[in-house]
Amino acid sequence: MGIADGKGVLRKIAFQLGDTFFRFAVNPDNMVYANPHRTTAVKTKSRIIIEDFQEDIPTVTISGTTGFNPTGVASDRGIAKIREMKNFLAKYASMGGNGNKSSADFYFHDFTNMEHYVVHLSPEGVNYTQDANSPLTYRYDIKFIILRKAGEMDPDDMASPEIGNRFPTLPNGSAVVGNNGVGSGVQDGSGNTSDDTPYDPSSGNDSIYNKDQGSNYVPNTSGTAVNPQVPSSNAHSLGQTGLGYALGYYLRNNGGGR
């Protein structure tokens, strides 16, 4: 049974799924918290190079027996307790599937160390063992992956709203030539800022096309119309360069081609 002083009983750990608890009648024999670290140590000629990627997946492993008849209460008997544990874990395991874990959190309470975690069954899962050396008891061995502390929020529930339009169709004032964002609100002598000037469609403002995305494709810079239907070298070279730049076949910084 749990560690008892005759009055109270110290129960070290418990599982919780929703409002349902699984309490141990006998504390586990063994409990291991593992916190591996994502470090790569590379041995070079002159020194050791460390590459650090912070924490790996922490785990907690518990193992022990449910005892034979630890408290004298029928429901605390070893066989009843192991059945209860099997049902409890099987119920949780069946709630996931199709790539998703259960939406209900599984809590691992470690009362003595005052640590409480949201956990999930690790790939190794649970082992239940019966052994001829101790025919009346059952052993269990459970490995959990620690997802987060119980008090922390589920990352799926956190929102990171994006306000505004990241890819505006029309130019914003900051990208106009000669007004590179800094001081874009500065007023001139008549109290106007450079942003005040409305776009005049008749002015032939060629920077309106492909604004803020870099000028990706200019069909024809010479001013003469090219008819793509008519066979001409002009037409296919426009198509070739346009397609090459849009795809990444040509590099923009050295004028195409390498």
Added chain:
Amino acid sequence: MKYATDLIRLISNVPVLIDGTVPLNQVEDDPFVSILYTPTYSLSTVARLTQNLLNNGKIEVAQETLDETTLVYKAFNSNLASAFPSMYTLLRVVALESFSLLYMIDNDPVQLQYVSKKDILRTRENLNYLADFFGTQSDYHHFIQTMRDMNISLGYLQNQIEVIMSERGVN
């Protein structure tokens, strides 16, 4: 001539069956249905030829950073591959088709005899389908501009294959 690593990474290993169709994972949820465009999950002859070159390591790569406006950059800097795998596959098909066309024009114009106007029209239809889909997802709006540019460019090329061949001295 060398090509950017990312570009080659995107177009390499596009899964293809022996008849040229690109297999899809059928488990995926409802596919996007465009009112105007129907996608074709298949590769043209010239794309298959380019795949052979890629598989045999005949195409050289260079470690170059691509411009943010390019399709390749956008494909690798979005979650399209994990969120919409079939769309991502189609995007790779389109990229491979476009690359094949440009590669053959530059390096082996004789192979252009296998390019038909229908192949280009099919790629354009796929591009339009993708652009239509991207229009429904605000995260992918920035793709559309590149899609449109590619569509226009392919439009310029589709009637010019014979001109290119005769210019390159291939009859």
